[in-house]
Amino acid sequence: MEVGVVQVQPEAVILSAPLAPNINHRGTVFGGSASAVAILAAWSLLHTRLFGEGIASRLVIQRNTMSYEWPKDGTFTAEAAIESAEARERFLRMLKRRGKARITVTSVLNFGGKVAGRFEGEFVALCNRCPINYSTEYCVIKPRSAVGCGEVRTASFAIDVHHCVQRILRAMHNVF
Secondary structure (H helix, E strand, O other), rough: OOOOEEEEOOOOEEEEEEEEEHHHOOOOEEEHHHHOOOOOHHHHHHHHEEEEHOOEEEEEEEEEEEEEOOOOOOOOOEEOOOOOHHHHHHHHHHHHHHHHEEEEEEEEEEEEEEEEEEEEEEEEEEEEOOOOEEEEOOOOEOOOOOOEEEOOOOOOOOHHHHHHHHHHHHHHHHHH
């Protein structure tokens, strides 16, 4: 898929993907690839938000819809956003209080200066409640307690969120 990171901000994540590894029999981007990039942008936005809040969680997609409005015959982008600050705050409050929460995230596919597709997905976050340290290639988390949400260990080092997402993408690229 050769997904690249264009921008990572607290309010939006933009990913890009070229045509060549995502081409279909019509010479345009395969719909499954476009959908996967849109989902990855949305997931990355939530992941970086939770990481920034110091919350260790498992994040999964529960359901989604995708509309394809324009064919893409070149490099395209997926820009993910959470529609409202209220929804974001309600999601974080529920996750901290109950250990699980749902939120809807959108991604807009852009190509050639036009909106080429729209994604809307509902994601579920579950706090890690494991009393042992959880570590991955891209971030290190330590638990607050056996029953609470974890917190990101930042005292000894700082992790650039942009690099964190790049490592996630590299790891996912190795899977695909």
